[in-house]
Amino acid sequence: MLNFLARRILQLIPTLFFVSVLIFSLQHLLPGDPALVMAGEERDPNVIAHIRAQYRLDQPIPVQYVYWLKGVLSGDFGESLRIKVPVLELIRQKLPVTMQLASMAIVIALLIGIPAGIVSAVKRGSAWDYGANLFALWGISTPNFWLGIMLIFLFSIELGWLPASGYVPLSENWRASLASTIMPAFVLGNAIAAILMRHTRSAMLQVLESDYVRTARAKGLSERVVILKHAMRNALTPVITLGALELGTLLSGAVLTEQIFSIPGFGKLIVDAVFNRDYAVVQGVVLVTATIYITLNLIADVAYILVNPRLRA
Amino acid sequence: MSDAALSLPLVASEQLESPARRALRRLFRRKGALVGLIVIAAFIVLAAFAPLLSPYDPVATSWTLVRKPPSALHWFGTDDLGRDILVRVIYGARASLSAGAIAVGIALLIGVPLGLVSGYRGGFIDGLISRITDAMLACPFLILAIALAAFLGPSLGNAMIAIGISTTPIFVRLTRGQVMSVKVEDYVEAARAMGNPRWRIALFHILPNIMPALLVQATLSIAAAIIAEAALSFLGLGQQPPAPSWGSMLNSAQRFLTNAPWMALWPGLAIFLVVLSFNLVGDGLRDALDPRER
Numbered sequence: 001m002l003n004f005l006a007r008r009i010l011q012l013i014p015t016l017f018f019v020s021v022l023i024f025s026l027q028h029l030l031p032g033d034p035a036l037v038m039a040g041e042e043r044d045p046n047v048i049a050h051i052r053a054q055y056r057l058d059q060p061i062p063v064q065y066v067y068w069l070k071g072v073l074s075g076d077f078g079e080s081l082r083i084k085v086p087v088l089e090l091i092r093q094k095l096p097v098t099m100q101l102a103s104m105a106i107v108i109a110l111l112i113g114i115p116a117g118i119v120s121a122v123k124r125g126s127a128w129d130y131g132a133n134l135f136a137l138w139g140i141s142t143p144n145f146w147l148g149i150m151l152i153f154l155f156s157i158e159l160g161w162l163p164a165s166g167y168v169p170l171s172e173n174w175r176a177s178l179a180s181t182i183m184p185a186f187v188l189g190n191a192i193a194a195i196l197m198r199h200t201r202s203a204m205l206q207v208l209e210s211d212y213v214r215t216a217r218a219k220g221l222s223e224r225v226v227i228l229k230h231a232m233r234n235a236l237t238p239v240i241t242l243g244a245l246e247l248g249t250l251l252s253g254a255v256l257t258e259q260i261f262s263i264p265g266f267g268k269l270i271v272d273a274v275f276n277r278d279y280a281v282v283q284g285v286v287l288v289t290a291t292i293y294i295t296l297n298l299i300a301d302v303a304y305i306l307v308n309p310r311l312r313a
Numbered sequence: 314m315s316d317a318a319l320s321l322p323l324v325a326s327e328q329l330e331s332p333a334r335r336a337l338r339r340l341f342r343r344k345g346a347l348v349g350l351i352v353i354a355a356f357i358v359l360a361a362f363a364p365l366l367s368p369y370d371p372v373a374t375s376w377t378l379v380r381k382p383p384s385a386l387h388w389f390g391t392d393d394l395g396r397d398i399l400v401r402v403i404y405g406a407r408a409s410l411s412a413g414a415i416a417v418g419i420a421l422l423i424g425v426p427l428g429l430v431s432g433y434r435g436g437f438i439d440g441l442i443s444r445i446t447d448a449m450l451a452c453p454f455l456i457l458a459i460a461l462a463a464f465l466g467p468s469l470g471n472a473m474i475a476i477g478i479s480t481t482p483i484f485v486r487l488t489r490g491q492v493m494s495v496k497v498e499d500y501v502e503a504a505r506a507m508g509n510p511r512w513r514i515a516l517f518h519i520l521p522n523i524m525p526a527l528l529v530q531a532t533l534s535i536a537a538a539i540i541a542e543a544a545l546s547f548l549g550l551g552q553q554p555p556a557p558s559w560g561s562m563l564n565s566a567q568r569f570l571t572n573a574p575w576m577a578l579w580p581g582l583a584i585f586l587v588v589l590s591f592n593l594v595g596d597g598l599r600d601a602l603d604p605r606e607r
Contacts, residue, residue, distance in 0.1 A: 014444045015444055015447040015448055015451060016448075017444075018444050018445050018447070018448030019448040019451050019452065021448075022445075022448050022449065022452070023452075026460055026461075026464055137589060137592060137593070138589075140592055141536070141585055141588040141589035141592050142585055142588075143540050143543055143544070143581065143584050143585065143588070145543075145544065145547055145563065146563060146577070146580075146581030146584060146585065149563060149566065149567055149570065149577045149581065150577065150578075150581065152570060153570050153574050153577065157570055157571050157574075248453040248454065249453075251453045251456065252453040252454055252455035252456055253455075255455055255456060255459065255544075256455075256544055256547065256548070259548065260567065270456060270459070270460075271459065271548060274459060274460065274463040275463070275549075282460060282463075286452055286456060286457075286460060289452065289453060289456060290448075290451040290452050293451050293452075293453065294451050
């Protein structure tokens, strides 16, 4: 196990290196000169030259990369060109907002996806199964920004139950906070619920055909005990780890969902940064996102082995 | 014993059918996939004959027709600039379908050769390609596409390229995995023993055998690419106004949700229908091409 963990962590280093190169080179694909953007209205050549020197834009690209990487490794992601705030500070402010949204989305996805998957596997071929599969197709095929707009129309404009946009922090007023995040969380959770339902269904179908389930039934255990205690435990193990991998979907989804509901989170930060040509913010956000994603992948891998004794050898 | 005797004639008749024909027959037997194919065909016809089918100009504005609800003259209503929404949805199909096809085409053209080389050659090249693939897969798909589209500049063509590049690592990884499992098969061994050069084995012996998996993934990826194009156009990074696209129509609809909710309904419904259809066909293809299913 320790060997596996060490090997897996060692593998991360080249991946993270390539991620950093990829992210850094994005800046140099960008049309326009960052020094000109920073200089703003002032086109004084002296100012521009000063900015170039200050941000080392006059150095060769590999040298710039090394300086950038050195900064990143010591926790310095640079500063937003627009609002002159350290990128790390921006990330620290916005990440909790998206985390709240993401956690709520996962809870919603688990609450819908897993029961739907179990029911559709147990009642295979029934109207329930049919309905659950339709739900999964709906979840996978609905663009989340459209769903968001339609929910705003129904619950904010027509019924007036929920605020159409804005965000209230959890620490300020938990009721208002939940009201401001429930719609976007549902939009995000909907797609993941569909994927979880499909995973759960196929895992349950496989387990229900296995010998030990047949033995449990032959022992005379009630169907309820067989399904809830024997089958579900084994079926859900791969589902949970597969679910962890859907976090990338969640982060992608947050970009548009936060845009529609005007929620000042991670997704909105990156869109605004892209439009403002705020290079340092784009780089920092993508790097942090990729690192979170890679780490979650690692945790999922390790968790899978930990809960599956057959793989532990 | 009697089982074997009974199944003999069946096996003989199935062998007469080519694998492609059998897959097609199985695909058509699935109602969902069939419905999906019909809807996709309908949208392709709409997109191809848009000028013939549309009674109105998709970009000409009219101040007397601003935000009219659906009526006999304008079935889907009109938008904030007095343009017919049905006509714009029909023209929007061009942007969405071509974005889906071209983006996935780009991903296949780059991803499959890289995956073939990576899986078949192994060694240093495999390590390098795999790590770059890992790095790209570590960035969430849409975030990568947005960053690339922004860097390339906002236009439909650039959005297609950005989505295509973001989709590429999926095909590199899939091709590589498939090649690894196929290259140890006897027929590849036999082709090698006959002295075929590597490129010939990769192109004529391995590639045809991994086609089914690529086809399924390509169909599902078109669905994802269509959503991504709509997302980029929604953010203003794809199709530029006044040219119609479902994503940008939704963007302007959001501002008039209180007065003209129909503006948001139709383009979203169109995206949903097309994406659903590609997902249905993809799922159907997966089942139809699965050799374990009969």
